[in-house]
Amino acid sequence: MKRSASKNAQPTTRSHLFQSRGWSLRWKFPLLLAVLLLFTVGVLSTLVLIGIQSNQKNQIENTLKRQSEIVGLTIRQEYLASNPSDPKSFMKLRATELAGQLGISSNMRIVLYDAKGQLVGDSLPLAPQAHVEQALAYALKGQIAYITAGSSVIYLSPIQGPNGLLGVAQLHLSIAEQQAFYQDIVHLLLWIGLSVLMISFIVGWLYIRKQTTDIERLTQETISIAQGQYPVAQTTLFTRKDELGQLGEGIVQMGHMIAQSMNDLENEKQQLEQAVTKLTALEQLQKAFIGNISHELKTPVTSIQAYADLLRMYGDDPSLVQEASESIAKETKRLIELIEDSIRLSLLEKYDFELQLHTVQLDALLQDVAERTRGKASTSGIDLQVQTVSVNMITDPKHLMHILLNLLDNAVKYNDRKHGWIQLSNMLDDHKTIIRIANSGAIIPEDQWDNVFEPYATLSSDRARTGSGTGLGLPLARRLAERLQGQLYIKQSNPSGTVFILELPL
Amino acid sequence: MKKIKIFYRRDSMYLLISSILFMMLLSACSPLTHTGGLRSSEPQLTVLPLDTSTQKKADEVLLSTVDPLKNRYARTWLSDTELIINKKDRLYIYNITTAKEKLFTPDRTSPQYLALTSQDGQHVFFTEGVDGDPYEIQGYIWEVSTGKVTSIGRLDITNTVSWADNEHLIADQIGGGIRLIDLNGHSSDVVLPYSMQPQDRIDNVQKIGKVIYFLGSDTHVYRLVQYANQSEPTIIAIASNVRTFTVSPDGERIAIEQRLWNTTEPAKLIIIDPQGDVKGTLAQGSLISHSVWSADSRMLAFAINQVNQQGMNGLYIFDQATGKTTPVFAKIQDSNASIQWNPSSKSLSMYDESNGIMTYIIGIEK
Structure with a gap:
C-alpha cells in the first residue's frame, strides 16, 4: 500500500496502544458461539427429553389407570352379581379365576390381594413375586401406588366395593419399549447436537476469521499511522461496505489528514528556520554595516576635527590653512560620496x-x-x-x-x-x-x-x-x-x- | 494522560460464560431424574394423590347392583320393577323385586320375540312368529290395563318399529316409505317429499313430536317435518356417514355413530343437535352400539367394542348433567347386546350372548 512517512514518527507508541490483551477475537467469538450453541442445544434437548419422559409417564400411568379401572370394575360387578356376601370370601373364592381372565383380556400379569393384603389370585402364579409391601400398604389405604424397577412397572390400585375395599389389584407392565425409545432419542439428540455444534462452530469460526482478519488489518493500519507512515488518500482498505468497511475508510481518511497536517507543519517549520537564518544573517550584516559605516563616517570626521583643532591653534599659519582646507574639502567630499552611495544603495534595495x-x-x-x-x-x-x-x-x-x-x-x-x-x-x-x-x-x-x-x-x-x-x-x-x-x-x-x-x- | 475504563470487557465475558454454564448445569441436573422415576435403576415408589383412585366421586355414576338372569333376554321395562324378558321364545314379565316371572300373554301359543313399551307405559308392542314360516312376523299391541291384544299386521324381520308417541307406532316399510300405526292397528303412510323415490331404502325411523328422523341408504340422517301450510314435508340431511342414531326423548340431542366407510378410522359416537351441529364426541372404538337415551334424556348408555386396543369393552354412561362418560359394566363381549333403561333411569337391562345367554339388570347410583 502506498504511504507517506513523517519525520516525527513515534514507534514507541505501539507498545502502549497495541500491547497484547489476552485471547484473540478469532477464538473468543467462536468459543462464545460454541458455548451459546451448547447451551441452546442442551436446553432444547433437555426439554425434548423431559417432554418425552413426561409423555411416556403419562401414557403409562393412563394405561395402567384404565386397566386398573377395568379390573376394579370387573371385580366389582362380579362381586355384585354374586349375591354379595363377605368380600374376603368372595375374593378367596373368585380371585384366582378373575386374575386369570383379566390377565388374558389385558395381556398383563394381574395379581389380586384381599382387603387384608393377602395374595388371593395371580394370573402367572409360577412367576416370582415382587416386593411390593410398601406400595401395597398405600393401596390398602385407598391410594394408587406404583413401583418402577428396571424395565417394568408394578401398579397397585385399590378395588372398591359397594361397602368398602374389596381388595387390591396389582398390574405388571413392561416399559422396555419406552425405555429403548427414550435411549434412542438420547443418542439421536447427542449426535445431532454434536454435529450441529461442530458445523456451527466451524462455520462461525470461518466467518469470524474473515472479520478478525479485517480488524487486524485495521490495527496494522493504525500502528503504521502511529509510526508515522500515513496512507495516501486514494487507498482502499476493504471492498466491504459495512461498519468495518466504513471504519477502514475513516482510518485512511484520518491518516491522510494527519499526513497533510504534518507536511504543513514541516513546511512552516522550514520556512521559520529559513526566516530565522535570514534574520540572523541580516542582523549580522546590520551589525557589520553599522560598524563599517560608523567607522567610515568617523574617519573623515576625525580628520576634519583634527584640522579644525589645528586651525584653532595655528590659524595664522598659511600653509597649515592651505593644507587643512584641502584636506577638509577632500574628507568632506568623501563623506558626501559615502552618504550618496549609501542612499543610492538603500534606495536601490528598497525600490x-x-x-x-x-x-x-x-x-x-x-x-x-x-x-x-x-x-x-x-x-x-x-x-x-x-x-x-x-x-x-x-x-x-x-x-x-x-x-x-x-x-x-x-x-x-x-x-x-x-x-x-x-x-x-x-x-x-x-x-x-x-x-x-x-x-x-x-x-x-x-x-x-x-x-x-x-x-x-x-x-x-x-x-x-x-x-x-x-x-x-x-x-x-x-x-x-x-x-x-x-x-x-x-x-x-x-x-x-x-x-x-x-x-x-x- | 488520564486513563478511563469505559467497561470491563474481560470481566463481562467471564460473567456471561459463567452464567450460561451455571444455567446449563441447572437445566441438565434438575428435571430428568425427578419425573416419575421411569428411568431409575433402583426400584422407585410413586404414590398418586388420593383423588385419582377409583372411589366414587360426587358427580359420577357408579355401578351399585348387578342381577344376572341366565338364559333370558331382557326386552323392555314395563315399570321400574317389572321387566319383560324372553325365555325360550316366550315373553315373560319378570319382577326384579321378587325375582318371580309370569307369562306375558298366557293364552297365546305362538313364539314371541321382541317387545317395546310405550313411553307412558300403557301399551306394549310385541312380535310373534307364524308357525311353519320362520321369516314371517306378526306385530301386536298389548294394552297394559286390559290385556287386550291388537294386531297391527305382518312385519318383516328387517323392519324397525318404534313408538312415535303414546298412540302410534312408526315403522319403515320394505318397499320404501314410512307408515304410522295407531293403537287400533290402522296403518297410514307418511307423506314423503317428491324428491324421494318410493323405493328408497329407509331405516331406523324415529319420531319425536312432529319431527321424523330416519337413516337413508346414503348413510345420511334426514330430518323430516310436515308443516301445515306446506303441501309436502321439508327434509334436510343433518349428518353423514352414520351407521345408527338415537334421538333423545325430549328431541334436543341426537347420538350418532359415525363411521367413515372403507377406512380403518374408528367409529365415533357424536352428539349433535336437531339442526346437525356437533356438540361433542363421546367415544370412539371399533364398534359402538346400542346407544340408548334414558327416559329423562339426561343419560346415554352405550356399549363400546374395542378390538386390538387397550380399553374397556363394555357399557358406558354419558351424563349430560356432568358431561362425563363413565365405564359402568365391563362384561360385555357381544356386539349384539341390547340395552334398555327403566322408566326412572335408575336401572338398565342388557344381555350378553358371548358365554351363553345372560341378562344383567344393572343398578346405578347418580
Missing part, C-alpha cells in the same frame, strides 16, 4: 527604479569610460588599455556607466602605483556580451570573492585609512548589474592580475 533602456554602442561607451578614467590612472602611473569590439545592445546607459566607472575607479585605487596596468575589453558570447576589467591590483583571496560585493566588506582593515573608497562601490555595482539582468563577479585574482567580469544580455 525598483524603472530602467531607462536605450540602444547603446558598447564599444563607444567603453571608450568614453576609459577616457574619463585615463587621467586619474596616468596620475597614478597606471597604464590603461582598452580593447573593444563593436557591440550594440539595449540597456540603461547610466547604470552601465556607473558600474564601469566604479570598477575602473577601484582598479585605479587599488592598483600597483609603480607598474600598474588596467585592461578594459569586451567580447560577444552567444546572446550576451562580456566586459572584462583586469588590473594589477591587490590579490583578493578566493574566499572573499563574494564578500567584496557586500556593503563595507573590505579586504583590509586599514583600507579606509588609504582614504580612497567608501566600501559601497562594488555592492552598488553588483546590484545595478543584477537590475540590468546581468551579473558581476570576480573571475580570477592572482599575481597575474585580478579580473572582474560583467555579463550583460544583448
